[in-house]
Every structure is written in structure tokens, then in C-alpha cells.
Amino acid sequence: MAERSRRIPEATVARLPVYLRALVDESDAKASTISSERLAELAGVNAAKVRKDLSYLGSYGTRGVGYDVEYLVFQMSRELGLTHDWPVVIVGAGNLGQALANYGGFRDRGFPIAALFDADAAKVGDVVHGVEVRSLDDLPALVADLGHVIGVIATPAHAAQEVADRLAAAGVTSVLNFAPAVISVPEGVSLRKVDLAVELQILSFYQQRREGGPDADDGAVPPGRPAPAVG
Amino acid sequence: MAERSRRIPEATVARLPVYLRALVDESDAKASTISSERLAELAGVNAAKVRKDLSYLGSYGTRGVGYDVEYLVFQMSRELGLTHDWPVVIVGAGNLGQALANYGGFRDRGFPIAALFDADAAKVGDVVHGVEVRSLDDLPALVADLGHVIGVIATPAHAAQEVADRLAAAGVTSVLNFAPAVISVPEGVSLRKVDLAVELQILSFYQQRREGGPDADDGAVPPGRPAPAVG
Known part of the structure; x- marks a missing residue:
């Protein structure tokens, strides 16, 4: 019962559903193994973070092969409590x-x-x-x-x-x-x-960038603002 | 126009709306300054990350005082393209x-x-x-x-x-x-x-933990699985 006491960081927990979704898509596409790089790409994080996150689940993959997709799906579903319904x-x-x-x-x-x-x-x-x-x-x-x-x-x-x-x-x-x-x-x-609204704000950031940057007059920091220091 | 060419990492962009929401709440609560620690707590990240993220906006706060709430709200709104409406x-x-x-x-x-x-x-x-x-x-x-x-x-x-x-x-x-x-x-x-569904999955993780861990029979990793290596 090692799992029950293992502490998984909150940020890792929040990424598990994202990994799970990507893995289910890969599984639907008949992939049997997946590299940390590919999973990282699908989840929008870096590969080192994927490996670290999966290590909390006790999953380390196989060098040159990657991770077993079905097994990761099983393991994440179990960790996330998804092996039974939650009304x-x-x-x-x-x-x-x-x-x-x-x-x-x-x-x-x-x-x-x-x-x-x-x-x-x-x-x-x-x-x-x-x-x-x-x-x-x-x-x-x-x-x-x-x-x-x-x-x-x-x-x-x-x-x-x-x-x-x-x-x-x-x-x-x-x-x-x-x-x-x-x-x-x-x-x-x-x-x-x-x-x-958060996702709309992220989209507006990129839309604005495509249009040439922040829409303040000159994009510069207004005068009279705190000098660099640690907050 | 330094801002226009500055590259802000995608993960930072995704956190800006979360910071902004927290800052607007603080502003509504009449706070005029905020420490990186407090903002970190509100946004659910660590303080070093907050300082790093804000540095991409050219904001460094003032030692012992923190960041000016209204100014951060202005700055983030501008970066996110929120100073005008997006239909x-x-x-x-x-x-x-x-x-x-x-x-x-x-x-x-x-x-x-x-x-x-x-x-x-x-x-x-x-x-x-x-x-x-x-x-x-x-x-x-x-x-x-x-x-x-x-x-x-x-x-x-x-x-x-x-x-x-x-x-x-x-x-x-x-x-x-x-x-x-x-x-x-x-x-x-x-x-x-x-x-x-992602948020429901995160909730089910914590709910399950409170109930004593993953609901597999013994919580152990099934046999016949890859030995530790890098995926």
C-alpha cells in the first residue's frame, strides 16, 4: 500500500488528467507505447517534467521504448479514482x-x-x-x-x-x-x-501578439514605477 | 517597444489570467501592495515562480514592500490584451x-x-x-x-x-x-x-485519497511491468 501514503505534488495531480486525456487519444490511435517527449508534446509540458510526474506514480518507462500506453492509462485512472463512477x-x-x-x-x-x-x-x-x-x-x-x-x-x-x-x-x-x-x-x-474566462484571456494574449504587441501607446513601462528589487 | 519582441513562455502566459484574477480580488479588498508569497498562495504556485513570471512583464516589486497591486493589474491587462474588448x-x-x-x-x-x-x-x-x-x-x-x-x-x-x-x-x-x-x-x-471533466478528475483524486488511497485491491503495482529506466 505504498501508494496510499505517497505524496503527489498538487501541480502533478493537476497534470494527470491532461496526460490521461492524451494517453486515451493515443490509445484510440492504436499506439502501444509512448515516449516522454511525445507525451510532453501532447500535454504541453517538457519531457523532464513528464518523467518526474510519472515517477510519482511509480512509472519509469523503458529506455528506447518509452511507456506502455495501456498501463499508464490504467495506472492514472486508478490514481485519479476513475475506476469507479463518482456521482x-x-x-x-x-x-x-x-x-x-x-x-x-x-x-x-x-x-x-x-x-x-x-x-x-x-x-x-x-x-x-x-x-x-x-x-x-x-x-x-x-x-x-x-x-x-x-x-x-x-x-x-x-x-x-x-x-x-x-x-x-x-x-x-x-x-x-x-x-x-x-x-x-x-x-x-x-x-x-x-x-x-481564463482561456479567452490566453487567446487574447496571442491574438494581440500577432497584431503587434500590447496596445498601450508605446508598449513601454510607465514612468514612476518601482525600481528592480525582490517583491 | 521592448515588450513587443520579448518572449513570454507559454506556461507563464497561462498563469497570467490566474494572477490577474487574484490581483483583482485583492484590489477589491483594498490591498494596495502584495508580496510574491501572497500572490503565490492565491495562485497556487510558489513564490519564486511568481517573481520569475512577473519579471517577464518587467515587474520586479520592491524589497520588503512587494508589488503595487493596481499597477500589476494594469500591466497584466495590457499584456493580455484586455485594455479593449474582444468580441x-x-x-x-x-x-x-x-x-x-x-x-x-x-x-x-x-x-x-x-x-x-x-x-x-x-x-x-x-x-x-x-x-x-x-x-x-x-x-x-x-x-x-x-x-x-x-x-x-x-x-x-x-x-x-x-x-x-x-x-x-x-x-x-x-x-x-x-x-x-x-x-x-x-x-x-x-x-x-x-x-x-479535468476538474472533476482532480476532485476525485483528492476525494479518493481522503477515503484511503487508490481503490485497486492492494494499491500495489501489478506484476510484469517494466523495470525502472528512462522513457
Whole structure:
């Protein structure tokens, strides 16, 4: 049970799903082995980082051959807890919640939508992509029933903190927040945030570069700014 | 115009929006300066990396004081091309497309939704959150009219490649793909992908760890696997 106590750095954990996606694509393309260089290219990191990350999983590959694709897929799936399904409850049955309930990428990868909740009594009882919209009052009973679930917040920004509080109170210990708001959760609850605007900002960076650099008048640092030193 | 030729590593570019978000939050909380340690904590990286990343922007902070929050916000906004709006065209007026059209986080951060397209003639003419759904046939004329836009693919997986081809043909050079499909774009087009399942996988990793480790029978590496070597 060496794995259970081994500490995997957070940044490595965040890269595992990216590696896994690339490996599944390679596997679909019938590749049986993969070099760290190729995996690095697909994942957008350098090869040394790939080797280091995989070493945390106890995988070292074979010189001149690389890594066994199927085995890495198995190993990562196991590390990521993907060898069984994790039911997801979505709070917020608006467009985003409905879109998430219908997003093929969740169900296909072991995250079936167990329930969709909404605070609006008028929406309760609606059926969205085969999932009935339920009242938030039913949340604690459902969580008690399902055991471990992942709670997804898909409400407007102003409702996000209250929903996070209700999820935590119901015993949900993994929360994914899509609302464009900063929220907090009690200790012992994992919180991740998806900021849909970040990718647009990265694209605008490259678009602007193609157009000739930052659009300030002269691209120079304004006067009167701190001299170089360590912050 | 030193900025215009300076090369900022891709990984740094990807962190800039994360820093920016943290800095805007700090600014909202009335902080006037921030240490690299604090910014590192907020962004989930280490302080040395923050200092290195900011040095690419020509920002070095002041020893014992840190960085000027407002100035960093200005500088990053400029680098990211956020000092003017970038119109966004969304292809796919289903739930996800509608959710994105209505997602407050886009408009608020300089990415107004300029148009929503759908291949389904029955949807054309509908008005979604104030945006009329248009036929994909109108795409080239609209792009020619708006100049640089960011194209967002919010179709089902099977339609994503065709839409990417049509965006590129219309002259769109920045594409963000939400469809759970791997697509390719011509050289000169920036492509980013949002994989909504990645965050769930990271949460399942931590959830599983709390429950006692990988759920394989004994957590050990199966027999018959390659011995340590470099892949």
C-alpha cells in the first residue's frame, strides 16, 4: 500500500488528467507505447517534467521504448479514482447547469449526473436530459443516500456562497464552482474553480501578439514605477 | 517597444489570467501592495515562480514592500490584451452555447458576445439573452465586419471539426473549443480547449485519497511491468 501514503505534488495531480486525456487519444490511435517527449508534446509540458510526474506514480518507462500506453492509462485512472463512477450533483438548473447535465464529457468519463437542484420552486419537477430537477431541501437526504458525491455549483455569482454552505452542510466534501464568484468552504472540503474566462484571456494574449504587441501607446513601462528589487 | 519582441513562455502566459484574477480580488479588498508569497498562495504556485513570471512583464516589486497591486493589474491587462474588448462568436446555440452567451464572467471581463450561430435552421432567428441566433452562412461576413474575434465552439463533439474548419475559413484566428472532441486548426490559428471533466478528475483524486488511497485491491503495482529506466 505504498501508494496510499505517497505524496503527489498538487501541480502533478493537476497534470494527470491532461496526460490521461492524451494517453486515451493515443490509445484510440492504436499506439502501444509512448515516449516522454511525445507525451510532453501532447500535454504541453517538457519531457523532464513528464518523467518526474510519472515517477510519482511509480512509472519509469523503458529506455528506447518509452511507456506502455495501456498501463499508464490504467495506472492514472486508478490514481485519479476513475475506476469507479463518482456521482455528480449540480446545483443550479439554469443554462449552465443544464448544459453541464448534458455535457457528454462527464458521463463518458465516470461522472454520471445524479441530480440537478434548483432553488426556484417553479423549476422543481422539470426533467432535464433525463434528470429531474429537485428542491435544494432534498440535498441532505440524497447525499446521505449516495455517499460520496461531487457537488457542482452552476448558479449565478450571488448565490454561489450560500450553495457552497448548503453543500458542505449536507456532507459534500468535493465542490467544483463554475459561478464567477470567489467562495470559501470549510476545512476538509476540496474546492476547485473553473474560470471560463481564463482561456479567452490566453487567446487574447496571442491574438494581440500577432497584431503587434500590447496596445498601450508605446508598449513601454510607465514612468514612476518601482525600481528592480525582490517583491 | 521592448515588450513587443520579448518572449513570454507559454506556461507563464497561462498563469497570467490566474494572477490577474487574484490581483483583482485583492484590489477589491483594498490591498494596495502584495508580496510574491501572497500572490503565490492565491495562485497556487510558489513564490519564486511568481517573481520569475512577473519579471517577464518587467515587474520586479520592491524589497520588503512587494508589488503595487493596481499597477500589476494594469500591466497584466495590457499584456493580455484586455485594455479593449474582444468580441466573441459562439457556434452552437444549444444549452452550452446559451450558457456561455449568458455567462457573466465573459462580458464583465471584456469579451462581449457578438453573435451566436447554429447550423439548425429552426433555431435561427431565436433571441438568446439579447443575442440573435444566426445562420453559419453569415459567419464570414460577420467576421469580416468585426475584424478580430474569438470563435467559441459549443457544439456536440461530432460537429466540432467542421465548425473549426468554417471558423478558420472565415478568418478567425483564435478558437476556444468546449466540445469534448480533439480537433485541429490550420497553422496561424490559436486553439485552446476547455475540458470540463479535468476538474472533476482532480476532485476525485483528492476525494479518493481522503477515503484511503487508490481503490485497486492492494494499491500495489501489478506484476510484469517494466523495470525502472528512462522513457
